[in-house]
Amino acid sequence: MRKVEVTPRDPRKTRVARVVGGFETAAGAFPWTAAIRMSETHAHHCGASILDPTHLITAAHCLEEDQRPSSYEVVVGEWDNNRTDGREQILPVQQIHFYPLYKDLFAHDIAIVEVPKPGFKYNDYVQPICLPSPDFTYNPGRRCVVSGWGSTGLQYSQTLQAALIPIIDRNECVNSSQLYQSMSRSAFCAGYLEGGVDSCQGDSGGPFACRRHDGAFVLAGVISWGDGCAQKKQPGIYTMVAPYLAWIQNVIHSF
Known part of the structure; x- marks a missing residue:
C-alpha cells in the first residue's frame, strides 16, 4: 500500500469500504484474515475474519446485492492472491446470517458467513x-x-496488506465531514484525519484487530465504509463488534 490520492471510480462505491499507506504482511502474520470471493470468477470481493472452523464475520453490505450463498466462496490461509502455495483452504458458503436490524451500511453493517462442516483446519496460517x-x-x-487485499489506489492488492491505525474521537470524526454525521452509535471512526493511511475498497468486512494485554488479538471492529480512501478528514468507519456479542454467540451456537 502506498500513499495515494484515490478518486473512487464508481460514485456508488465511494462509501463502500473501504488498506492504503500500510505495509505488506508476512505470510501467516494475521491468520484470522479471510477473503470472500465470487464463486464463479474467483474474483476478490470482500474481507472477513475467522471466528471458528465454520463461521466468519464480515460486513453485511458485502452480501447485500446478491444474497445467494452459492454466489460466494471463502478462502483462508491466503497471502498472495495470484499464487497458489498449498496453504489456502477454499470452502463454499452454506449460509449467510445478516444482523436482523441491518438495512444499509450506515447501521448494523455486520453479518456471519457459515461454511459446511467440518470447516477449516487450523494451522500456522489459519487461526x-x-x-x-x-x-x-x-x-x-x-x-x-486492519488487514486485507483491498485497493491500494489503482487496483486490488496482490498480497495481504495491513496498517496500524488509531481509533478517533467520535465528536472529532462526526465534525470532520457532513457525511459522517450519519455514523451509527454502534460504529466508530479510525484512521488519520490528515489522511494517508486507511482501509479501502475490497477491504470491507475485514478485521480491525486490537492487541490485548496478554498479547492475543481481539476483533474489535469490522471494516465498514468511508468517503473515499486515505483522504483528508475522511477516515474509515468500522462496525463495533462488542455490542453484537450476544447475537454472534447465538448464531455460532445455534443448530
Missing part, C-alpha cells in the same frame, strides 16, 4: 480471532491493525 469482552472500550488513540 480464529478472539472476540472482545462485552466491556471492551473504544478509547480514542488506541492503535489497532
Whole structure:
C-alpha cells in the first residue's frame, strides 16, 4: 500500500469500504484474515475474519446485492492472491446470517458467513480471532491493525496488506465531514484525519484487530465504509463488534 490520492471510480462505491499507506504482511502474520470471493470468477470481493472452523464475520453490505450463498466462496490461509502455495483452504458458503436490524451500511453493517462442516483446519496460517469482552472500550488513540487485499489506489492488492491505525474521537470524526454525521452509535471512526493511511475498497468486512494485554488479538471492529480512501478528514468507519456479542454467540451456537 502506498500513499495515494484515490478518486473512487464508481460514485456508488465511494462509501463502500473501504488498506492504503500500510505495509505488506508476512505470510501467516494475521491468520484470522479471510477473503470472500465470487464463486464463479474467483474474483476478490470482500474481507472477513475467522471466528471458528465454520463461521466468519464480515460486513453485511458485502452480501447485500446478491444474497445467494452459492454466489460466494471463502478462502483462508491466503497471502498472495495470484499464487497458489498449498496453504489456502477454499470452502463454499452454506449460509449467510445478516444482523436482523441491518438495512444499509450506515447501521448494523455486520453479518456471519457459515461454511459446511467440518470447516477449516487450523494451522500456522489459519487461526480464529478472539472476540472482545462485552466491556471492551473504544478509547480514542488506541492503535489497532486492519488487514486485507483491498485497493491500494489503482487496483486490488496482490498480497495481504495491513496498517496500524488509531481509533478517533467520535465528536472529532462526526465534525470532520457532513457525511459522517450519519455514523451509527454502534460504529466508530479510525484512521488519520490528515489522511494517508486507511482501509479501502475490497477491504470491507475485514478485521480491525486490537492487541490485548496478554498479547492475543481481539476483533474489535469490522471494516465498514468511508468517503473515499486515505483522504483528508475522511477516515474509515468500522462496525463495533462488542455490542453484537450476544447475537454472534447465538448464531455460532445455534443448530
